[in-house]
Amino acid sequence: MLPNAAAGYELDPKQPIGAQVYGLLKRMIIGLTFKPNEALSEKELAVRLGVSRTPVREALIRLAEETLVDVFPQRGTIVSPIRVAEVMEAQFLREALEAAVARRAAEQPSTTLIRDLSRLIDDQTHAANAGLPEDYMPLDEAFHRTISEGTGMPRAWRLIQSVKGQMDRVRFLSLPNKAHMLLLTEQHAEIFKAIETQDPDRAEAAMRHHLKEVLKTIQELAAEMPAIFA
Amino acid sequence: MLPNAAAGYELDPKQPIGAQVYGLLKRMIIGLTFKPNEALSEKELAVRLGVSRTPVREALIRLAEETLVDVFPQRGTIVSPIRVAEVMEAQFLREALEAAVARRAAEQPSTTLIRDLSRLIDDQTHAANAGLPEDYMPLDEAFHRTISEGTGMPRAWRLIQSVKGQMDRVRFLSLPNKAHMLLLTEQHAEIFKAIETQDPDRAEAAMRHHLKEVLKTIQELAAEMPAIFA
DNA sequence: AGTGAGATACTACCATGGCATAAGCCGTGG
DNA sequence: CCACGGCTTATGCCATGGTAGTATCTCACT
Numbered sequence: 001m002l003p004n005a006a007a008g009y010e011l012d013p014k015q016p017i018g019a020q021v022y023g024l025l026k027r028m029i030i031g032l033t034f035k036p037n038e039a040l041s042e043k044e045l046a047v048r049l050g051v052s053r054t055p056v057r058e059a060l061i062r063l064a065e066e067t068l069v070d071v072f073p074q075r076g077t078i079v080s081p082i083r084v085a086e087v088m089e090a091q092f093l094r095e096a097l098e099a100a101v102a103r104r105a106a107e108q109p110s111t112t113l114i115r116d117l118s119r120l121i122d123d124q125t126h127a128a129n130a131g132l133p134e135d136y137m138p139l140d141e142a143f144h145r146t147i148s149e150g151t152g153m154p155r156a157w158r159l160i161q162s163v164k165g166q167m168d169r170v171r172f173l174s175l176p177n178k179a180h181m182l183l184l185t186e187q188h189a190e191i192f193k194a195i196e197t198q199d200p201d202r203a204e205a206a207m208r209h210h211l212k213e214v215l216k217t218i219q220e221l222a223a224e225m226p227a228i229f230a
Numbered sequence: 231m232l233p234n235a236a237a238g239y240e241l242d243p244k245q246p247i248g249a250q251v252y253g254l255l256k257r258m259i260i261g262l263t264f265k266p267n268e269a270l271s272e273k274e275l276a277v278r279l280g281v282s283r284t285p286v287r288e289a290l291i292r293l294a295e296e297t298l299v300d301v302f303p304q305r306g307t308i309v310s311p312i313r314v315a316e317v318m319e320a321q322f323l324r325e326a327l328e329a330a331v332a333r334r335a336a337e338q339p340s341t342t343l344i345r346d347l348s349r350l351i352d353d354q355t356h357a358a359n360a361g362l363p364e365d366y367m368p369l370d371e372a373f374h375r376t377i378s379e380g381t382g383m384p385r386a387w388r389l390i391q392s393v394k395g396q397m398d399r400v401r402f403l404s405l406p407n408k409a410h411m412l413l414l415t416e417q418h419a420e421i422f423k424a425i426e427t428q429d430p431d432r433a434e435a436a437m438r439h440h441l442k443e444v445l446k447t448i449q450e451l452a453a454e455m456p457a458i459f460a
Numbered sequence: 461a462g463t464g465a466g467a468t469a470c471t472a473c474c475a476t477g478g479c480a481t482a483a484g485c486c487g488t489g490g
Numbered sequence: 491c492c493a494c495g496g497c498t499t500a501t502g503c504c505a506t507g508g509t510a511g512t513a514t515c516t517c518a519c520t
Contacts, residue, residue, distance in 0.1 A: 016303060017474070018291075042502065052475040054284075057502080058291060061248075065292070067385070073246065074481045076501055089383050092334070093327065100326035153319050155297070159389060247504070272472065282505040287472080304472055304511040 011049065018055035021045075022062050029068050029079055030168045036081045040069060066162050068169075084222060087170055090163040091218070095211045097160050098144065099204045105151040106195045106203035113150035117192045120146060121185060128181035136181050143188050147195070170218050187213065241279065248285035251275075252292050259298050259309055260398045266311045270299060296392050298399075314452060317400055320393040321448070325441045327390050328374065329434045335381040336425045336433035343380035347422045350376060351415060358411035366411050373418055377425070400448045417443065 148157035187210040194203035378387035424433035
């Protein structure tokens with residue numbers, strides 16, 4: 001583990017610690033602060049975060065369900081290696097879910113959904129032009145979340161999130177440049193238009209096309225740097 | 231809580247207790263041993279099962295992620311009420327996932343998948359003719375699981391399982407009769423044929439039709455006994 | 461009688477200690 | 491030199507104690 005891996009991450013004692021630890025560890029795994037195959041010790045994480053082992057353990061269990069960590073009973077816990085097959089499966093499942101949700105969204109879009117998505121695309125355009133990936137990525141996430149939750153399907157987003165982790169970790173390897181962010185925003189706009197005009201077929205197609213784009217990035221990376229894959 | 235709700239369920243100390251408690255509680259919730267809105271106390275469950283509160287707590291966290299229980303911090307935990315909107319969302323998500331998996335299965339079915347599914351349909355025919363729902367339901371479950379896992383998508387089945395709980399609880403209200411079991415088996419056979427003949431469109435359509443059948447049962451029940459729904 | 465404040469009895473949450481088990485080391489015997 | 495067996499050390503797993511927070515109930519006061 002890195003010397004000060006948890007530096008700068010403070011926990012709010014007024015909120016459930018377990019959930020905070022989960023979110024923190026997940027971000028650190030996806031952000032590659034914790035490298036694949038790196039050992040994660042309950043005890044060491046606890047002292048490093050200044051909490052007890054119980055919430056750390058709870059967080060690791062949740063991460064194990066998302067296969068972001070592998071728990072070997074009585075032996076240890078490691079950050080799971082990036083398995084190409086798993087990433088491909090995650091991509092497949094995400095596409096199935098998001099395509100269905102996009103279709104549903106286009107069937108009966110609420111006015112607030114239209115408004116929220118429209119605003120998000122504006123924000124994305126600005127962030128993309130500013131060329132700041134760290135500003136853009138949360139907006140990308142918000143776009144997809146908004147479609148699910150704004151269509152009355154909060155659980156859909158949670159499922160998507162649980163499979164997305166594996167992909168995000170790969171995607172993080174290449175932070176998008178300005179051109180790429182503008183391309184993504186254009187695809188978002190296409191999805192938005194299909195929803196706004198209540199065209200389910202077009203919405204589903206646009207969403208599938210958009211997600212395929214991400215897959216393309218992943219495949220390039222896998223070819224570039226096979227070292228970190230298992 | 232019922233007086234001897236845990237009677238007859240023994241835990242194997244040689245296996246991880248937390249996972250066993252999770253499975254046990256899930257079965258009891260789906261089987262309506264624990265009724266919707268019933269209070270579940272960490273402490274009481276622990277003493278009743280003869281284990282400590284820690285693994286019980288871990289199990290409840292996992293169940294909360296599937297929305298089978300609602301945890302109110304510092305207040306208590308209850309078996310979640312059956313919310314029609316949630317059941318509908320679960321149905322929607324399950325259909326999206328299973329339809330995609332069935333399609334994929336039909337594209338390149340392995341010989342072992344064909345063999346396993348064929349055998350399962352035979353077993354289902356026998357169980358249906360014997361008219362024993364308690365024998366049939368595990369076979370139904372195995373059929374759907376086999377399609378996912380036999381197509382190299384183990385995670386798909388886990389996702390499906392995590393949304394299926396809400397539906398199973400409703401479905402449990404009406405154990406199927408012989409005619410119904412035969413109908414389900416027929417639909418399974420139709421899905422199987424489509425996979426065997428490598429006809430993706432037909433496989434997806436057959437799966438969607440099959441799952442819609444379940445939805446029909448649920449809607450009838452919701453109309454029959456609105457009392458237990460929230 | 462109705463209302464509000466305080467005591468009380470619960471809850472889930474977190475901390476911590478002891479445990480069994482599995483891997484690695486290290487000396488011993490072949 | 492190699493292989494095997496006991497020992498050390500680490501891990502995750504479970505048990506249990508203490509704490510903060512919430513709802514309810516009681517009783518004084520209006």
